Amino acid sequence: MDRKNRAKLITASAVIAMASLVLSAIPAQAREVGVSATEIKFGMTVPMTGSASLGYNKIPGAVKAYFDYLNENGGVNGRNLKLVVKDDRYVPMEAISKTLELILKDKVMALLAPLGTSNNIAIASSVNPGRRGIPVLFVNTGFSGFANQKKYPTTYAILPSYIMEAKIMGAYIKENFAGKKLGLLYQDDDFGSDALAGFKQAGIEFAVKVPYASGSQGTATAPGWITKLQAGGAEVVVLFGVTTASIFALSVAAALKFAPQWILGSVGGDATTIKLAGVPAGILFNAVGSSFAPATTDTTDEYVKLFSEIYAKAVPGSAFDNNVMVGMNTAFITAQAVKAAGANPTRKSLMAAINAKGANFASAGLVPLNFSSTSRVGYNGFWFGKYSSAGDLKPVDGKYVVYTTDSGAGAVVKSTYKRPAMPAKGLPN
């Protein structure tokens, strides 16, 4: 081989070697599943049809409304956020098949706000997003178990747990209704047993306790509940159940002229569902309720003002309620997580961003977020208010007094948390 040919051979070899290096580097730069140059996909399973869909079926529309607003304003690092929604009819078998569709067919980057305790447990056990490294962001349930990082390594809770709620409610009762005879109407399952555990920790003794079986609430059973509460002489009644139980309990109590001070849990005090069920929201009048988000009628709140404007434009004619508020807030927090995950977000960097910066994300919540590398707990508190005759929950004397605690043996404290100002235009900064 002469020198000229040898030089050609060396040059060709160098080019091939360089090309190989470049080509081999391509997979390393390949984008994460669900992330393209222009879009990031999230997937949500939620009951859109069936008896459990009432009220909850507004959540996807709320998330989409915020994502659309965000996308119109440039998205996150030039990418639009997209939500793929699947109807699971609140059935675990459906939830699993829809989650698999989201992961394998729609190829979403992360699951967002899947709804329901048993559905989330089924998804975690069967599909096992934890083993697949798929983030499950902000599950829509108050079951405290989802904060267990070892069991659910990629799952992030956001709602305060039912135990937290009962503990905080207990502290509120002690402060405001000391010496009154207390009654408790509760759902006799894990939901209710979490409540009993929380009240026990808070040192609350009920003079009369009325359990009801999940699904048994109706016109046939409600008179029995009310008669027992009445016979027990309850002056203050805590209702720790679902909204349909509230509907029957409050309606029958009114008919039987039983008028204690009602205190409703956050699940059972959903005025929208009550209205959608065809019952006047007035049955809630003067009952005490709790929330971690600002009152949806409080238009002086910058988040309520912005979110309600965005929602009115996106879904005209649909009422801006707590489900919408929580949905849009979840979308807003998700956008910040994506932003914090860097220019080319991956599933790992998304979770790392929430672990590192999640506690400082801006949010509409009047309660702090508690994310860290060792905590998957989102909000950990509530404020209390009273329902107006229109069914709107408003803080007593117009002032939000926030209580926080944990799902363990921690004390209930009045929070000094000052919510940071909303970023400009409600967009992640």
Added chain:
Amino acid sequence: MHKVKSSSHLRTFIFIGFILFLISNRVDELRVYQGIQVAVYVVGISSLILLTGYSGQVSLGHGALLAIGGYSAAVAKNIYQIPTPLTFVVAVLITAFAGAILGIAAARLSGPYLAGTTLTLAIAIPSIANQFKVFGGEQGLLFDVGFPPLSLGEDFTQYKWFFWIAAACALISTWFVKNILGSRYGRTWRAIRSNDVAAELSGISIARSKILAFTISAGVAGLAGALLAMSISTVSPSAFPLALSFSLLTGAVLSGLSTLSGVIIGSVILVAIPELADVVAHRIGSSEAVVTNLPGFMVSALLILTILLAPNGPVEQMRAHKAHKAHKT
């Protein structure tokens, strides 16, 4: 003669099993999971066809029997530490026992009264499960049948393992049901369904036959429940809603209530419709309301069309059509 037919059935089922094995190696995880769902429905619907189609006893609450099977398997596994394969046997036996008790009551009822009783059961069973700590309340119980054997390779997924178990169970149970329907018991049930007075005059004990039908049907439904629990790795009250009972009944009508051969048709339709509806709705760019309600609409429309055009199911309809053609020529 009967033996020859039975062994030919067996060969057919083994052949179908081989085909399913080949398919499971070529499709993605989602299709494999859908295959599990189809297998669960095949077992559940065949038990309903046995009860309603053959013995003439209407059940609107078959989901309750699946719930008993699912919970039995999970309790056997979690509390009594029974080996996994035996949990399926336990599910079948306990549900069959529950079916026998129900059958005693059912033997005294018929028509709308029986339908009402079974419907009540479908509503009550999940609520009862919610009342006892042993059943794990609203969260339910985990039912983990374990990872596939290592000998199947590292790439062998959990769902493929579930599919193999579910498909094997579906084939065995369908083979069993097909044979029992072809036996003298099947003929007895058909006689009762057609005319119970005539059957009784022929020396058939109506009550005993009905109880037997309920017992066997419940045992098969229990197997379906255990398979359902395996596929979702949990049992909880919400896993067995009233809608499940209606789905099974819909599947049975679509399959043809009086013939087992169409059972796969009803099962595939139940699993495929939601996805098909999703594709159709997105192709035509429908609104959210259409997307969410289209599956229900499509199933309802199919149900009405089946009742109008093929009341005995598509397979029976094709057979009748062929027979009619052959008769003409």
